[in-house]
Amino acid sequence: MTHLPARTPYARKLAGGSIAIVNNTTAAQGGRVPQDMSFQWLREQPSFDFFDVLHIHSLELAAEPDIEAVLDRCERDGKQVVCTIHDVTPMFSPDKAAYARQLRMLTERKIALITLTEGAAADLRQMLGSQQHVNVLPHGHVLPLGDPRWQTPSRREEPIGTTRFAMYGGFRPNRSMFPVVANLLFGNLSGPTTVSILTRAVSPIELDTNRDLGAVVNAALTRPERVGLHLSPFPHDDEIADFLLSADVLVLPYRWGTHSGQLELAFDLGIVPVAADVGHLREQWRRYEGVVPEPIWFDWVDDYQQGARILTALQDATQRQHEWPTDRDALRDIRSAEHDATLAAHHRLYTEPR
Template sequence: MTSQITSNIIRVASVPSDQIYIRHLESCHGQRRPQILRLPDPVPARGSRSRQSPWWPPVMLSAQWVRDHHDSFDLMHVHFGFDALDPQQLRETMAELRRWGKPLVYTVHDLINPHQPDSAAHLALLDVLITGADELITLTDGAAAAIAAQWGRQAHVLPHPHVLDFAVMERIRQSRRTQRAQDPQRLRRVGVHLKGLRANISPAILEPLARIVAEIPNAVLQVNIHRQVLDPDSSEYREELARLLTGGQLKGKWELVSHEYFSHQELCEYFASLDVNVLPYQFGTHSGWLEAALDAGTAVVVPLCGQYAGQHPSLAAYRWNADQVEEESLRAAVRRQVAMEFIPGMGAAERQEQREALAEAHQRIYATLLGRRKTSPKTGSSAAGAR
């Protein structure tokens, strides 16, 4: 069986496929023509398979997989996971895609990898992907401008889709409306989550944030962290941080909550419990976390680094000066979000409209690429490299 655009099904080798961002690019109605069929993620045969990302490392990104399965897909769309490869392996995979006339779409989520303190390795991979992809997508105007400035490529700007399910989103947002109407003097809960303390997360924000929240009437600071970081028997244990966190709790600076990785339901309820969520990121690009918070109607404070502030107009931003928080900018941002009178983010109906628009935009990009390939005189040579 060979690829046929006329089948009204576009088969996408999506890297990955089973990830919430990618799943929420699909139409809720499933009636678009041509339909998009994303191949399921092959199970990794070896490598350090992630508990949170069971598709990692991604099998589809090997040149051998492309050779063996080129008849099963029409184009490849890369999102995440390519950090499992080195630049030469990525070039070999892209050469194999060109050999079989398979266009490549790349969504630029991260201009800087939030898991890596040194950006050099990630940038080397971006040099291969961004220069070689047939079409680029990114999430914000700022990221598109950075791509144009550094690589001379134009990217489609398509916003991040919803993270929470529509029914859950509406339930949480309605509960907020009711609570605000019934109790205008309610306790305001400001939350900061250190997660597993990945490379771009800094606990240096805690002390200034505690001082700021202490100044606000009827406000409390909640600090969350994955249990392993506080467990002396875990390989992820951070002794100095554990002393800081438990000491701050004993002094009444914050409430400390340690737990296992959130399930999706637990994540929803976490955001539902907060009025404001502060992102403690020192570098990075975009955030699905802030999108989930906005789905739940939680106000978000973001750093001015990266492109976080460009994801939604309701966000408030603060600055880092090297490894220190610029406290006045953080104070202004937190106070603004605590005092916010409206519920930020889109409601379920708006998010559903946005999802349909995103599905249509992706379908259009795919169909245009495949139409370009179909009319090219030599499929498999210059067509797949057209930009």
């Protein structure tokens, strides 16, 4: 089975039993299968003999002729195809119609669709047709179930009373990090704060086109004692988990979106999440209500009140950071049973006749 792409923990954990992932192996005739395989790369391969199932996780940024060509070859060669739709709206492009057209390319071929919440499934049925069947399988754990960090408490490395905020991920259009930084630097908070950001290495084009990134870089240069900017070629799982365990609060400043793996990792690590109330993040949390405390939410409803809403949420986090009674042992038990059911459901989708 091959994922497109396979860098996220969500994709990589879908293995076990008779399911093996060929990304990042030498299974292909032309050499190593890239971890972040693209439709273009797959189209160029002389043979599809190195996989039985193509599991698509993203269509965005792919050229439609490449998508069509790959799906045609899969159909001709008898390869099973499934697609997990993590986001109902595009993350990078404002062209929602083009994104919907890409999704319809899948439904026209009767490719099995998966999403992570019932709310997202309802959105997809509205977009693609009320009769469209969508399988709902939860995101599940991000921290591996056997990882010793399940037993690791958050470390307090800053002076007593300092609240350590963190953000991570790319500076992409659906996130807005600098308003968080500005409000933490200058906001009326109940105690001292720091903010650290872990992101992938910065490219010239990103600095030229992303004002949010440029503003954060300037803040880190001028206030290094308060703002830490940490770059990695592409942050890996252990790096992210250790980074978050040195923080008290994870901020998720999504402008829009459907689901969040970052939110799930905050649950796994027992970190306080301050999250924009977008998409179906509330539904992701409600699955664990009673075991995981409710995140601190803010919204973007009124343009002129957005800063006030962000700062209020950050203030709330400084006061509640020591009162976050996540039962991580109970959560891990839930995650384990959930993962077994999810693997069984994927095995069914990978093997059932189209």
